[in-house]
Amino acid sequence: MFKKIFNWIKENKVITVVFVVLVFLLLKKFNNYSAYKRVSRVDNAGYNVEESTLVTETPSLVSQYKGERKLVTNSNFSLLVKKVGDAVDNVVKETESTGGFVVSTAISKDEGVDIASIEVRIPRDKLEGFSEYLKSISVRTVYENITGYDITDEYTDYTTRLESLESSKAILEDIMSKAVTADEVLNIQSRIFEIQDQIDALKGQISYMEQASTTSKVSIIMSTDELSLPYTPAKIWRPDVVFKQAIRSLFSLLIAIGTFGIWVVVFSPTLLFIMIIKKTFFKRKDKK
Structure with missing residues (x-):
């Protein structure tokens, strides 16, 4: 399985790079949002x-x-x-x-x-x-x-x-x-x-x-x-508070997944265009 994934990445380098950049930007944005939300409770606790x-x-x-x-x-x-x-x-x-x-x-x-x-x-x-x-x-x-x-x-x-x-x-x-x-x-x-x-x-x-x-x-x-x-x-445990924090984290995760899906949809034409160009280029190369 890993060999197949490696081979696919090797054959589709451009798409892989675009995908990695997309994921990196999304994670960076999500981390900044989380840090902003957490800072008031972490500092000076x-x-x-x-x-x-x-x-x-x-x-x-x-x-x-x-x-x-x-x-x-x-x-x-x-x-x-x-x-x-x-x-x-x-x-x-x-x-x-x-x-x-x-x-x-x-x-x-x-x-x-x-x-x-x-x-x-x-x-x-x-x-x-x-x-x-x-x-x-x-x-x-x-x-x-x-x-x-x-x-x-x-x-x-x-x-x-x-x-x-x-x-x-x-x-x-x-x-x-x-x-x-x-x-x-x-x-x-x-x-x-x-x-x-x-x-x-x-x-x-x-x-x-x-x-x-x-x-x-x-x-x-x-x-x-x-x-x-x-x-x-810092050292206190309350089940009701933990439950609320878990619900909020779930919503944050769903928001992140939804945001990622939107990014994929927006960038899909670009990825499709790259794949078409790549196939066309290799077809011409094979004919030669």
């Missing part, structure tokens, strides 16, 4: 909660900023709770009591399990206390992570550029007040408008940096089922 760490970027130049350093911090929590609705209400109240505000809230029910996603901004000096509060209202903190980066040098660069532009604008306004002709006034005024646009853009960036550095973004996902959270324990 386990019962142990990560220690909160602050990662700071090393500036390329020594900052000349003499005030308090500008740090942007982002926190992520994955919490197991008894009642999602009550937990969301408690988080909103605690956020407002710290002087923060709610950015977004979403509550959904997936396969009978309540899941909530909420994003808030908390004053940076209240972050530690807020983190402890989140742990206190949860049954278990499945995942906790705090990261940050230093924007002091970028902030300093923007403020320096702003001062330079405002100085240039003042000089141009002084020159315009002494202009004689209408053309001179129009030319200087056009330049002032350009500088003003740059000033407004820089002020917007500086305002955003100041807000981002004085408040911390906290993203929280809460659920009544630990396996529904993005970060789940």
